[in-house]
Amino acid sequence: MDTKSLIIDIATTLFQQKGYLGVGLNEILKACNISKGSLYHHFPNGKEELLITCLHSLNDEITTDMKEIFQHYPSTQTATQAMIEKLVVQFDREGMITGYTFSSIVSEMGSLSEPVRTACALSFTKIQEIYSNKLVADGFSKETTNSIALMMTAAIEGGIMLCLTNKTSDPLKIISKGLPNLLKEF
Template identity: 70%
Template sequence: MNTKSMIIDIATTLFQQKGYKGVGLTEILKACDISKGSLYHHFPNGKEELLIACLQSLNDFITREIVEIFKKYPTTEEATRATIDKLILDFETKGTITGYTFSSIVSEMASLSDPAREACANLYHKIQDIYFNKLLADGFEKEKASSIALMMTASIEGGMMLCLTEKATTPLKVISQVITNLLKEF
């Protein structure tokens, strides 16, 4: 792994665990075992540029994972259940869902940084598009598919945050069942 990728991986984890403001450059430098010059070589505009790179990396990782799962299953219902089951398994085995949720970064940075807000919005739109396209393939009308995709995105992201705050998988289990029932109704 090259230095830039290593910095992004470590900083992403730190940002998810402690938030943007909760992580100082000194902590990132120490965790990466690099000098300040090395960090600024890769991210000349500093910490915010690093955050944007972390969000883009999360974007790539999360959407790749969701796309892979959604390709494996013939229906939105099955793919959604498999996606949520993976999140639940990750939480049960690791005690966290790091790598999938970035709501803490959104809530902290959306009003402070347009580039960070836009990077987060881009990821939410990509996730929504994956759900939307699968719903269209299942025969849903565009307007209904769009509404359901938005609801799924918000519910799953919110469910992850609830799991983290409650230290339990119940929220995602309930959301999985509700989405499954909702999709069966249509």
């Protein structure tokens, strides 16, 4: 793995575990075993540029994983339930859900940094597009799919945050069971 990829990989994990403000530059340097000059060579604008790069990398990872799941299952309902089940298994195994939520970064940095807010917004938009495309394939109208995709994104993101704060996977299990009712309403 090249140095830049190593920095992104380690910093992403640290940001997910501790938040942007909870991770110091020295901690990133130590974890990566690199000098400050090496970090600034790859990220001339420093920690915020690194965070944005990490968000883009995380977004690519999440959307690739979601696209694979959504291509494998015949309907939005079964694909979403499979995706949620994967999150539940990860939470039950590890006690956390890494890589599937941007909410903590948005709440921490969204009002402080327009570039970070924009990177997070782009990630949510891409996730909603995956839902919308599958819903269109299921026969929903384009106007309806945007509303449903927004509600699905909000429900799952909120469910992830509730799992983390309550230390139980129950919120995602409830969302997975309630999803068929949401789709029937439209």
